Amino acid sequence: MDSLQLISTKKQLISFLLILLTIFSFNIFYEYFKYKDFTKEEVYLDTYEVLNIYEKEDFLVLKLQNEKLEFFTSIDKENSIKKLDLITIAVLSKGVSFYEFLKGFYTKSIFYENIERIDTLKKELFNHINSLHKEEKIQELFNALFLAIPISKENRQIYTDFGISHLIAISGFHLSIISFIIFILFYYPYSFFHERYFPYRNKKADVVLISIVILLYYLHLTNLVPSLLRSFIMFSLAFLYLRSNIKVFSFQSLAITLLIILSLFPKYLFSISLWFSIIGVFYIFLYIHYFKTLPKLFSIIFFNFWIFFVFNPIVHFFFPNTSYEQLLSPFFTLLFTFFYPLEIIVHLLGFADVLDKYILMFLNYKVSIYETDTSLYFFIIYVAISFFSIFSKKFFILLNILLIIFNVTMFF
Structure with missing residues (x-):
């Protein structure tokens, strides 16, 4: 039996869009009320978690977040402050527009106090991981x-120079590995109760539901990282789709995921992480759409190269740094499919530092950098042709011609 589409009629589409528009409107007003509360006085005092620290010559730039807002500010270097500390800080709210409030902003701090080191689960895991490795x-x-x-900005540049930043940002692949481990851990213990008390239930479906609940907590633990949020919603929708015989790998499911995220979290409209994640999945679906008949062994290798090359014009519109070592990115991606689950296992078993010597050798390798920019004109044309490739093979052929031209110009 052919798979169904979640939205198959114009009436369903209109109803779905109206529901999402209502949710979006509610959440954008909610964000506006938070903004008005933030700006009603010239100085705003609250407590935040320190997400990241950027060290400058005379001061520290902090990325702060709590349940209300996320922003950047700066403090002096007198106090020893660490990631995940809680800091009570007063900042200037005057002059911050609603657009900046949604997008993310920098503002000056007036004073700060009460740098707290509370042992939350996340902080305990953070400290435990640090204790397992010597090198920062x-x-x-x-x-x-x-x-x-x-x-940190300095260390993040290493992954950018190698063209493997996508491997460090938790997204679909990471979620699939974590969900598989959760599934295995719960499947056999649950089987004991399933056979004795409710054999009439679908055992696999129940364990997947348990996995989804645990992943939801994990999503909360990671502060709703956009790329992980996208993966979680698609994972959850895939479960519902499979139960209802609805097509999982479709551009419609991707569009639905994006609209759900933006309706629930309007500020993610400005998240490069989310858009990169969506575009990455878009090109994966485009690959499946046109290359699904390729021999499997060849496809596994070709897939990683094609995704790397097709994504380069998008990446280099935002990040111009280029190196010849980036040509190794598809190989690193293939190796990462073994590296990531292996590292989860060795961390759980207490042998976390077994590969540290080799990882450090890789991270200390010096890369020679030059810049390659994607022009705005080319970027717009490239994105448009990518979109029209959904409907026309001619546009897909043109897309491949453009990616060849761009990458040849970029590396040769």
Whole structure:
């Protein structure tokens, strides 16, 4: 039997869009009320978690977040402050527009106090990971891979120069590995109760539901990282789709995911992380759409190269840094499919530092950088042709011609 589409009629589409528009309107007003509360006085005092620290010559730039807002500010270097500390700080709210409030902004601090080191679960996991590794670069790597804690600007540049930033940002692949581990851990214990008390239930579906609940907590633990949020919503929708015989891998499901995220979290409209995640999945679906008949073994290798090359014009519109080592990115991506689950296992078993020596050698490798920019004109044309490739093979052929031209110009 052919798979169904979630939205198959014009009436369903209009109803769905109206529901999302209502949710979006409610949430945008909610954000506006938070903005008015933030700006009603010239100085705003509250307590925040320190997400990241950027060290400057004479001061520290902090990325702060609580349940109300997220922003950047600066303090002096007198106090020893660490990631995930709680800091009570007063900042200037005057002059911050609603657009800046949604997008993310920088404002000056007036004073700060009460740098607290509260042992939350996230903080305990953070400290535990740090205790397993001696080098700061490696500590940051695994805190990013497991807890989505931002990497410092200096160390993040290493992954950008190698063209593997997408491997460090928790998204679909990471979620699939974590969900698989959760599924295995709960499947056999649940089987004991299933056979004795409710054999009439679908065992696999129940364990997937348990996995979704645990992943929801994990999503909360990581502060709703946009790329992980996208993956979680698509994972949850995929479960519902499969139960209802609705097509999972479709551009419609991707569009629905994006609209749901933006209706629930309007500020993510300005998240590059979210858009990169959406575009990445878009090109994966485009690959499946046109290359699904390729031999499997060849496709596994070709897929990683094609995704790397097709994404380059998008990435280099925002990040111009280029290196010849980036040509190794598809190989690193293939290796990462083994590296990530292996590191989860060795961390759970207490052998977390077994590969640290080799990881550090990689991170200390010096990359020669030059810049390649994607012009605005080319970017717009490229995105448009990518979109029309959904409907026309001619546009898809043109897309491949453009990506070849861009990448040849970029590396040769």
